[in-house]
Amino acid sequence: MAFLEVKDLKVYYPIRGGFFKRVIDYVKAVDGINIRLEQGETYGLVGESGCGKSTTGRALLKLTKTTSGQVLFNGTDLTSVSAHKMHELRKDIQMIFQDPYSSLNPKKRIVDIIAEPLRNYEHLSRKEENKVAREYMERVGLSSDSIYKYPHEFSGGQRQRIGIARALTLNPKLIVADEPVSALDVSVQAQVLNFMQDIQKEFNLTYLFISHDLGVIRHMCDRIGIMYQGRLVEEGLSRDIYENPQHIYTKRLISAIPNIDPAHREKQSAIRHQINDEYNKSYKNYFDNDGKAYQLKAISPTHFVALP
Amino acid sequence: MLKFLLRRILIMIPQLFILSVLIFTLAKAMPGDALSGQLENAHADPKVIAEQRQKLGLDDPIQVQYIRWINHAIHGDLGMSYTHKIPVTDLIGERLWNTLLLAAATLIVSYAIAIPFGVASGRWTNSWLDKWVTCYTYFTYATPLFIFAILMMFLFSFELNLFPSGGSVDPQAVPGTLNYFISKFTHLVLPTLSGALLATSTTIQFLRNEVIDTKIQDFVATARSKGVPESKVYSRHILRNSFLPIAAFLGYDITGLIGGSVFVESIYSYPGLGQLFLDSIQQRDFTVVSALVMISGFAALLGTLLSDIILSAVDPRIRID
Amino acid sequence: MDRFQLLKLENLNTSFKIMNSYYPAVDNITMDVFPNEVLAIVGESGCGKSALALSIMGLHNKERSLIKGHIYFQGTDLLSLSVSQLNKIRGKDIGMIFQDPLTALNPLMRVGQQIEESMNYHTSFSKKEKREKTLHLLEQVGIPDPRLTYNQFPHELSGGMRQRVVIAIAIACEPALVIADEPTTALDVTIQAQIMELLKTLQKKSNTGIILITHDLGVVSEMADRVAVMYAGQIVELSAVEQLFNNPLHPYTRSLLNSIPSSSSDDDRLHVIQGIVPSLQNIPRSGCRFSPRIPWIDASHHEDHPVMHEVESNHWVRCSCYKHFYFPNEKVGEK
Numbered sequence: 001m002a003f004l005e006v007k008d009l010k011v012y013y014p015i016r017g018g019f020f021k022r023v024i025d026y027v028k029a030v031d032g033i034n035i036r037l038e039q040g041e042t043y044g045l046v047g048e049s050g051c052g053k054s055t056t057g058r059a060l061l062k063l064t065k066t067t068s069g070q071v072l073f074n075g076t077d078l079t080s081v082s083a084h085k086m087h088e089l090r091k092d093i094q095m096i097f098q099d100p101y102s103s104l105n106p107k108k109r110i111v112d113i114i115a116e117p118l119r120n121y122e123h124l125s126r127k128e129e130n131k132v133a134r135e136y137m138e139r140v141g142l143s144s145d146s147i148y149k150y151p152h153e154f155s156g157g158q159r160q161r162i163g164i165a166r167a168l169t170l171n172p173k174l175i176v177a178d179e180p181v182s183a184l185d186v187s188v189q190a191q192v193l194n195f196m197q198d199i200q201k202e203f204n205l206t207y208l209f210i211s212h213d214l215g216v217i218r219h220m221c222d223r224i225g226i227m228y229q230g231r232l233v234e235e236g237l238s239r240d241i242y243e244n245p246q247h248i249y250t251k252r253l254i255s256a257i258p259n260i261d262p263a264h265r266e267k268q269s270a271i272r273h274q275i276n277d278e279y280n281k282s283y284k285n286y287f288d289n290d291g292k293a294y295q296l297k298a299i300s301p302t303h304f305v306a307l308p
Numbered sequence: 309m310l311k312f313l314l315r316r317i318l319i320m321i322p323q324l325f326i327l328s329v330l331i332f333t334l335a336k337a338m339p340g341d342a343l344s345g346q347l348e349n350a351h352a353d354p355k356v357i358a359e360q361r362q363k364l365g366l367d368d369p370i371q372v373q374y375i376r377w378i379n380h381a382i383h384g385d386l387g388m389s390y391t392h393k394i395p396v397t398d399l400i401g402e403r404l405w406n407t408l409l410l411a412a413a414t415l416i417v418s419y420a421i422a423i424p425f426g427v428a429s430g431r432w433t434n435s436w437l438d439k440w441v442t443c444y445t446y447f448t449y450a451t452p453l454f455i456f457a458i459l460m461m462f463l464f465s466f467e468l469n470l471f472p473s474g475g476s477v478d479p480q481a482v483p484g485t486l487n488y489f490i491s492k493f494t495h496l497v498l499p500t501l502s503g504a505l506l507a508t509s510t511t512i513q514f515l516r517n518e519v520i521d522t523k524i525q526d527f528v529a530t531a532r533s534k535g536v537p538e539s540k541v542y543s544r545h546i547l548r549n550s551f552l553p554i555a556a557f558l559g560y561d562i563t564g565l566i567g568g569s570v571f572v573e574s575i576y577s578y579p580g581l582g583q584l585f586l587d588s589i590q591q592r593d594f595t596v597v598s599a600l601v602m603i604s605g606f607a608a609l610l611g612t613l614l615s616d617i618i619l620s621a622v623d624p625r626i627r628i629d
Numbered sequence: 630m631d632r633f634q635l636l637k638l639e640n641l642n643t644s645f646k647i648m649n650s651y652y653p654a655v656d657n658i659t660m661d662v663f664p665n666e667v668l669a670i671v672g673e674s675g676c677g678k679s680a681l682a683l684s685i686m687g688l689h690n691k692e693r694s695l696i697k698g699h700i701y702f703q704g705t706d707l708l709s710l711s712v713s714q715l716n717k718i719r720g721k722d723i724g725m726i727f728q729d730p731l732t733a734l735n736p737l738m739r740v741g742q743q744i745e746e747s748m749n750y751h752t753s754f755s756k757k758e759k760r761e762k763t764l765h766l767l768e769q770v771g772i773p774d775p776r777l778t779y780n781q782f783p784h785e786l787s788g789g790m791r792q793r794v795v796i797a798i799a800i801a802c803e804p805a806l807v808i809a810d811e812p813t814t815a816l817d818v819t820i821q822a823q824i825m826e827l828l829k830t831l832q833k834k835s836n837t838g839i840i841l842i843t844h845d846l847g848v849v850s851e852m853a854d855r856v857a858v859m860y861a862g863q864i865v866e867l868s869a870v871e872q873l874f875n876n877p878l879h880p881y882t883r884s885l886l887n888s889i890p891s892s893s894s895d896d897d898r899l900h901v902i903q904g905i906v907p908s909l910q911n912i913p914r915s916g917c918r919f920s921p922r923i924p925w926i927d928a929s930h931h932e933d934h935p936v937m938h939e940v941e942s943n944h945w946v947r948c949s950c951y952k953h954f955y956f957p958n959e960k961v962g963e964k
Contacts, residue, residue: 526732526733527733529683529688529727530734531735531746534719534746534798534801535719538712549737624782624784
């Protein structure tokens with residue numbers, strides 16, 4: 001039994017039209033995603049804006065309604081579980097959000113922010129809450145004396161760590177991190193990424209790491225899924241994806257990453273041109289008539305590519 | 309666009325139905341009825357009263373009365389006014405034009421004041437002008453309309469004798485003559501100013517905030533980086549965008565004024581719908597009251613529709629289909 | 630300098646008013662931009678790079694900012710001009726590309742009108758000529774159907790297409806200098822690659838000088854000829870792009886490069902710069918501004934009044950602390 005198994009997940013949003021505003025079509029934000037996660041690993045979900053990666057993450061936590069499919073967490077199907085049971089399970093699955101500025105309530109003190117998830121599950125005294133808040137502030141590398149401060153008194157990186165502290169208080173097993181460092185400067189990003197790696201070891205966490213940044217994904221993830229228009233086009237170990245991309249969309253994405261060595265400028269530009277030509281020429285070989293990716297097929301035990 | 313209009317008008321049917329039921333029940337629930345308002349003499353013969361009630365259909369089951377009322381209303385017959393003894397439609401028609409005239413004048417004057425002041429105040433924030441305008445808006449916001457209207461009347465009519473204090477036209481003026489128009493105009497000045505001067509405060513504040521928000525937008529920086537002169541930056545970029553929310557409210561504003569300003573019209577005894585409304589309530593002339601509430605309800609529904617149409621006309625991002 | 634400078638900044642100082650005091654966000658910057666070069670200004674948020682760009686364009690709110698020094702553009706000091714004189718240069722000789730194509734375009738104006746607007750003030754083109762020029766520009770920036778897009782509104786275009794329109798606006802009057810403020814930050818990586826390519830192609834064609842403001846060292850490496858690294862309002866390192874990436878010297882530049890996740894550091898931990906970027910009011914105004922972030926370097930290695938040193942030909946570094954800098958996990962003197 002996998003730790004987390006997403007089976008044929010679909011999230012459709014209706015498009016209404018016509019005189020009576022009937023549903024005439026659907027936006028297929030997520031259109032048949034299959035993912036398996038083992039405990040302790042980091043799975044990266046990458047894609048460009050609008051590919052459905054964030055919707056997938058939100059669907060796992062039931063923050064958006066799934067149209068069909070299953071999300072098996074330790075064998076329990078989250079899509080059909082009762083509200084009561086889901087409440088219990090939410091302890092095990094937490095989310096880290098993109099924007100450290102808007103995801104913390106500016107009117108609440110840090111102690112209240114960190115203790116909030118706990119309040120939904122346990123009845124702790126003020127003293128116990130303070131103790132927990134102090135403990136977690138220290139764990140995320142912030143001064144335990146600052147629990148009475150407000151979010152605006154912290155920098156972006158510190159806020160993101162407070163967001164992580166909040167997610168950790170319930171001892172979750174799985175963390176869905178939706179673009180956790182996209183709003184941060186590089187040096188702060190480094191700090192948060194290192195920290196996420198540390199706590200992963202400490203708490204044996206499993207990450208579903210959602211990002212558009214291929215550099216960050218490569219640095220963080222064991223396995224990676226490339227998403228395009230609601231479907232996975234390729235999935236594999238980090239080296240499968242970066243060193244041996246097979247799907248034309250993946251190739252195009254990888255070649256677009258800016259090269260950090262100015263000496264390779266000409267070469268990189270030539271590669272991009274070549275891949276873009278290939279993309280335009282062989283588009284039909286990689287996508288069906290609706291422009292959708294095919295089902296994933298194994299080309300090695302770890303590497304899957306959407307081919308006809 | 310046509311589809312949108314049709315759908316919206318179709319939706320209005322159930323809305324109007326609910327409104328009519330509501331108005332009818334409320335009118336029925338009020339103490340007294342058409343008859344008690346009509347009979348001056350409280351000691352009238354109970355037998356005559358019963359006969360009259362029978363004749364007016366006041367003893368029929370309530371749903372029968374409702375169906376009769378709505379059926380007539382759909383055919384343009386809003387019933388007879390009990391006090392004026394003329395059809396409600398005639399009574400309203402006469403005053404509707406007065407109210408529309410006052411409404412249009414108030415709207416034009418209030419926007420003519422609010423737009424330049426709001427824009428200037430938002431453009432030159434913290435200037436002396438801005439401070440004075442803000443002061444003015446607070447003052448007018450806090451002033452109750454009936455006190456302000458009475459004050460205006462006292463000052464400009466009784467003390468300075470500049471404008472007439474009541475009515476909509478000099479009874480001696482002959483319709484069609486120049487004198488008649490001048491008289492209409494002079495009768496309009498005080499009611500219009502009383503309503504308009506107070507109505508400006510929200511629009512000014514609203515517009516000021518919009519201009520302040522818009523002038524820091526990126527596309528304004530783009531315009532400046534193109535070398536567009538400052539006056540054109542305002543006229544072509546900032547103002548159009550700042551007017552969007554105002555335009556959205558215009559529909560509501562227009563219909564809000566159609567209901568007539570109860571205070572202004574009564575204080576200046578201006579024969580419009582507002583004054584009629586107040587009089588009819590006092591005289592328990594419920595056929596008139598129901599008709600007026602129905603008209604203003606209908607106007608409110610039209611107002612939302614009008615707002616949507618205006619907004620879609622000025623903002624290309626909003627498409628209605 | 631043997632080449633004629635397009636833009637010459639001399640002791641440029643841009644301060645912002647906070648609670649009745651002025652704090653310099655751009656602190657005494659002296660720098661040149663030459664025709665036909667891409668000069669990248671790189672740094673993290675709050676380093677003053679955008680404030681610098683807006684100072685050149687004269688786009689700061691005059692009530693809340695104070696600009697001192699000189700900005701010589703083709704010999705004229707832009708700071709000595711009135712707004713109406715400046716308007717004859719903005720859009721004609723200097724174009725600007727903004728970060729977010731979603732907000733940089735007026736939502737109520739058609740794309741064609743927005744591009745033509747600068748021609749209204751800087752050329753004597755007839756209506757027909759303006760339209761033709763605009764269609765040509767749209768084609769130049771890679772819009773697939775210029776005639777269609779000419780009459781479209783911004784919201785009808787994708788992010789990448791909008792940024793192409795923003796670029797078309799910037800180059801409408803064939804400016805000698807283009808200032809691009811984070812031109813690809815809001816875009817997806819494949820679109821970013823296309824836009825970078827487009828900018829380079831346009832630049833080669835018309836010998837434009839480009840000031841590229843960015844926080845992304847990848848973009849710098851792909852686009853720039855020269856790089857200025859900014860920290861806390863100052864330039865800390867200035868060099869040709871190859872030198873900067875092959876031989877970075879200033880501790881800040883080295884730290885920044887080490888904190889990027891890259892293929893070469895797959896399993897390594899990323900370098901974290903200690904402390905936080907100081908806010909405008911808290912920037913240390915004396916001594917080496919980066920010293921609080923590298924406390925393990927002995928204070929005696931910093932200069933009291935750090936100046937730029939030309940270490941090799943056209944490679945400048947501020948403060949002499951770079952000679953003694955090492956990362957905490959390295960052995961002393963490894964460098």
